[in-house]
Amino acid sequence: MKRWGMSETPTVLWSRPENERPGTPLLVMFHGYGADEADLFGLAAQLPADFTVASIRAPGKAGPGYAWFPLRTDLSYSLDSVTEAAGHVQAWFDGVRTAHTSVTLLGFSQGMCMATTLLRHRPADYAAVVGLSGFVVEAQGNDYFDDAAVAAAKPEVFWGRDQADPVIPAASVEFTNTWMRAHVQLTKVLYAGIFHGINAQEMAHVSEFLQYKVLK
Structure with missing residues (x-):
């Protein structure tokens, strides 16, 4: 899987021109496997207008789009591939975050893993996380994941999904549910009929969550 070089920066779609971003809260979007930075960007109009939205492209090619890391069923998958991608995003964050009043993460499917x-690496850096139809990776003792710090901070997390989602394995959902309840302040909502997708009701709930938990 082709990845960014250490000197490269990711491709990002922004909701505001650069001169209008300072002093605003930042919300960063992470698309799912095989998609790109344009996939979620249309949802920005359904979020509170206070945010500057940045939709970021994953580093690896995957079919017609991009991926944050190989699928678990791929022989090239490793936890290191997850943390490597996260490290590159973290480096990009460190260059832009000082212009913003807070940073919130929103991820769909594999993008929720990234968010x-x-x-889990630096919980104090983020105001909240929104996860849609996705899951949390199992850390397997990897020291990149500071779950003790997450549990101490109890960050705000919104998790929306359909119980009939045909894509996310049941074991991953169960691990995510157990991990969430032990580590974060969880707002969990189930949506019938969206399967592995997003609907207007869910986005309305996400907007309310952000308004109350981040902008209050």
Whole structure:
């Protein structure tokens, strides 16, 4: 899987021109496997207008789009591939975050893995996380994941999904549910009929969550 070089920066779609971003809260979007930075960007209009939204492209090619790391069923998958991608995103964050009043993460499917991995590395850096139809990776003792710090901070997390989601394995959902309840302040909502997707009701709930938990 082709990845960014250490000197490269990711491709990002922004909701505001650069001169209008300072002093605003930042919300960063992470798309799912095989998609790109444009996939979620249309949802920005359904979020509170206070945010500057940045939708970031994953580093590896995957079919017609991109991926944060190989699928678990791929022989090239490793936890290191997850933390490597997160490390590159973290380096990009460190260059832009000082212009913003807070940073919130929103990830769909594999993008939720990336958002929660970043949270688990430096939980104090983020105001909240929104996870849609995704899951949390099993850390397997990897020291990139500071779950003790997450449990101490109890960050705000919104997790929306459909119990009939045909994509996310049941074991991953069960691990995520157990991990969430032990480590974060969880707002969990189930949506019938969205399967592995997002609907207007869910986005309305996400907007309310952000308004109350981040902008209050």
